[in-house]
Amino acid sequence: MSAPERGGTTTYLEAIRQGLWEEMEGDDRVFLLGEDVGVYGGAFKVTDGFLERFGEGRVVDTPISEAAIVGASVGAAMMGLRPVAEMQFIDFISCGFDQLTNVAAKNRYRWGQGTPIVVRGPAGGGVHGGPFHSLQAESYFAHTAGLKVVCPATPYDAKGLIKAAIRDDDPVVFQEHKFLYRRIKEDLPAEDFVVPLGKARIHREGKDLSILTWAAMVHTATEAAEALAADGVEVEIVDLRTLVPLDEEAVLRSVAKTSRAIVLHEAPRTGGFGGEIAATIAEKAFEYLDAPILRVTAPDTPVPYSPPLEEYYLPGKDDLLEAARKLLDY
Amino acid sequence: MSDSPTTVGAPEIVAPEGLPLEPPRLLDLYWYMLLNRRLEERLVNLYRQGKVVGGVYRSLGQEAESVGTAYALEPRDYVSPLIRNLGSILVKGAEPVDILKQYMAKGTGPSKGKDLNIHFGDLSKGFIGPVSMLGDMIPVMGGVALGNRMQGRDSVCLVYIGDGGFSTGAAHEGWNFICAQRLPVILVAEDNCYAYSTPTEKQMGNRNMVDRALGYGCAGVQVDGNDVLACWDAAREAVGRARSGKGPTLIEVKTYRRKGHAEHDDQRYVSKEELQTWESRDPVTRYEQWLLSQEVVDREQLEQIDARIKRKLDAAVDEAENAPMPEPRTALDDVWSTPRWPHANPNYHDFTKEIVK
Numbered sequence: 001m002s003a004p005e006r007g008g009t010t011t012y013l014e015a016i017r018q019g020l021w022e023e024m025e026g027d028d029r030v031f032l033l034g035e036d037v038g039v040y041g042g043a044f045k046v047t048d049g050f051l052e053r054f055g056e057g058r059v060v061d062t063p064i065s066e067a068a069i070v071g072a073s074v075g076a077a078m079m080g081l082r083p084v085a086e087m088q089f090i091d092f093i094s095c096g097f098d099q100l101t102n103v104a105a106k107n108r109y110r111w112g113q114g115t116p117i118v119v120r121g122p123a124g125g126g127v128h129g130g131p132f133h134s135l136q137a138e139s140y141f142a143h144t145a146g147l148k149v150v151c152p153a154t155p156y157d158a159k160g161l162i163k164a165a166i167r168d169d170d171p172v173v174f175q176e177h178k179f180l181y182r183r184i185k186e187d188l189p190a191e192d193f194v195v196p197l198g199k200a201r202i203h204r205e206g207k208d209l210s211i212l213t214w215a216a217m218v219h220t221a222t223e224a225a226e227a228l229a230a231d232g233v234e235v236e237i238v239d240l241r242t243l244v245p246l247d248e249e250a251v252l253r254s255v256a257k258t259s260r261a262i263v264l265h266e267a268p269r270t271g272g273f274g275g276e277i278a279a280t281i282a283e284k285a286f287e288y289l290d291a292p293i294l295r296v297t298a299p300d301t302p303v304p305y306s307p308p309l310e311e312y313y314l315p316g317k318d319d320l321l322e323a324a325r326k327l328l329d330y
Numbered sequence: 331m332s333d334s335p336t337t338v339g340a341p342e343i344v345a346p347e348g349l350p351l352e353p354p355r356l357l358d359l360y361w362y363m364l365l366n367r368r369l370e371e372r373l374v375n376l377y378r379q380g381k382v383v384g385g386v387y388r389s390l391g392q393e394a395e396s397v398g399t400a401y402a403l404e405p406r407d408y409v410s411p412l413i414r415n416l417g418s419i420l421v422k423g424a425e426p427v428d429i430l431k432q433y434m435a436k437g438t439g440p441s442k443g444k445d446l447n448i449h450f451g452d453l454s455k456g457f458i459g460p461v462s463m464l465g466d467m468i469p470v471m472g473g474v475a476l477g478n479r480m481q482g483r484d485s486v487c488l489v490y491i492g493d494g495g496f497s498t499g500a501a502h503e504g505w506n507f508i509c510a511q512r513l514p515v516i517l518v519a520e521d522n523c524y525a526y527s528t529p530t531e532k533q534m535g536n537r538n539m540v541d542r543a544l545g546y547g548c549a550g551v552q553v554d555g556n557d558v559l560a561c562w563d564a565a566r567e568a569v570g571r572a573r574s575g576k577g578p579t580l581i582e583v584k585t586y587r588r589k590g591h592a593e594h595d596d597q598r599y600v601s602k603e604e605l606q607t608w609e610s611r612d613p614v615t616r617y618e619q620w621l622l623s624q625e626v627v628d629r630e631q632l633e634q635i636d637a638r639i640k641r642k643l644d645a646a647v648d649e650a651e652n653a654p655m656p657e658p659r660t661a662l663d664d665v666w667s668t669p670r671w672p673h674a675n676p677n678y679h680d681f682t683k684e685i686v687k
Contacts, residue, residue, distance in 0.1 A: 065469075071503075072469050074473055075471055077477075078474060103461055109444050109445075109664050113451060146665050170667050
């Protein structure tokens with residue numbers, strides 16, 4: 001596969017590929033490591049063509065050893081490099097959990113040693129991957145001080161955020177939503193751009209109700225917003241883009257404007273990051289609210305495999321419409 | 331306890347043939363071993379006075395393997411110790427005063443009171459402290475070696491693991507990756523007979539960790555861990571192999587932990603006879619006897635070294651005791667590269683701030 005285009009009509013997957021490619025071309029310190037990232041080009045082909053262009057020295061096929069992949073990234077970062085580690089599926093990050101949460105996350109706090117690594121991989125459901133290939137892992141890592149957590153929803157953000165994550169001086173968990181990889185396209189500028197970590201984006205403006213969400217759920221929220229627009233309800237969708245750092249101001253501004261909030265995420269409810277956002281709104285924007293904050297999330301189960309089960313598991317447009325009606329009628 | 335290699339516990343040191351160490355360097359080894367031991371003795375005193383906040387993890391009886399292996403490194407090389415490898419980081423230039431401040435949780439210690447004992451590093455001196463999860467530093471040192479190789483540097487890495495820590499998945503993943511990549515890393519696998527209270531027999535089916543070298547596809551050597559010259563010699567060879575691109579080496583050192591896991595542990599699971607046996611193999615005493623028998627030094631010179639160490643540690647303890655504790659609010663600092671989050675202190679509620687619409 002040849003070098004990626006620069007900009008143009010670009011899928012979410014290709015946007016990440018462009019971002020990685022450009023950062024590797026622009027900075028010799030950036031290198032890739034992971035399972036099947038080289039010869040095969042990655043399970044989803046995100047790194048297709050990288051071995052041919054950048055060589056074995058910068059595209060490292062590793063054993064099936066997530067602890068070694070993340071651990072070696074930490075060590076290489078200490079030596080001044082900018083490793084980008086691929087988890088073949090983000091679910092497997094559990095095998096590298098200790099290296100991320102105890103070594104990478106605490107280095108700076110413990111002895112002042114920054115750890116600029118990116119651990120990226122395909123996350124999320126909707127592709128019938130079953131209990132081990134569908135995880136949204138954000139809340140494990142948002143709860144670990146020292147890590148940053150990024151979950152883009154669009155090609156523009158995927159490209160801009162992967163570039164920002166690589167340039168960032170802290171360890172970043174970068175969740176790519178695999179359902180979006182080849183399903184959404186966007187015209188991207190040809191020139192270099194980054195999307196800063198910690199800045200939310202208003203995906204759709206509205207005045208009646210805020211939906212605060214990230215990753216593939218931004219598009220589910222859009223479907224609901226379009227249905228509600230037919231009834232004259234103007235929904236505002238806030239795409240958080242990064243959960244750590246959280247753009248608290250964007251959350252509060254939107255809720256202060258609409259006075260009604262739905263927090264939407266694909267991960268299970270209990271301990272999910274949505275609870276954090278709901279608590280933030282309750283603490284800081286209580287007086288602006290006209291109704292309770294509602295969460296629309298997956299249930300507290302593993303992600304099931306069979307299509308009817310998975311469809312039931314994932315939050316959908318109808319779940320949102322029901323929650324929105326409750327808030328509007330409150 | 332199963333059989334140890336025949337060389338372990340030999341009453342005398344068997345100097346490697348053609349030992350390329352001159353007397354000043356032979357005395358360096360002695361200095362670091364004794365500094366290691368004396369510094370720990372100070373830490374125990376401070377611990378008993380309630381001045382050490384956490385535990386004290388003695389390396390009594392293991393000083394030779396820490397010092398001997400690390401002494402084979404060059405300044406540009408990197409070492410990652412375990413809790414009992416105090417001697418290794420002293421060889422790499424760690425200062426006793428910093429270690430004392432760490433144990434005493436002082437705000438001006440290397441980790442500013444954030445972490446304890448030798449859980450800190452100094453890349454300029456070439457040491458990277460451990461985390462408590464055993465085995466984690468093996469993949470990290472693999473990354474250090476990989477990062478150096480990618481940048482054309484010929485630095486060698488040395489990382490330690492114990493008979494307990496080698497049972498972890500991280501240790502296996504890390505060492506397997508290092509061997510697959512033929513990285514210039516040396517793994518010192520210490521059999522000190524106990525992991526906390528668990529004897530080595532309960533950690534592994536084959537007591538000799540050196541046998542794993544065959545499985546990993548690396549060089550392997552087993553040495554008497556209580557013979558500082560044997561440890562140094564084995565590490566020197568391994569460093570040479572690594573530096574010349576011939577790949578990693580697993581060095582198994584047979585030694586013995588003569589104290590409990592930490593000061594609170596009374597070692598009730600260990601027999602008096604066993605302790606006496608290993609006391610008779612004390613690595614510092616053995617090396618003293620060798621130095622005297624080879625007429626490298628006389629007794630008086632050894633005492634002068636001890637006196638120099640005492641003066642150094644007197645000053646270090648004094649400085650560490652007088653160092654300030656950290657300011658409480660600095661608990662919020664240095665989590666990310668960016669400044670403190672506005673909500674870093676979760677118990678600070680500002681109701682008065684208007685949300686700008």
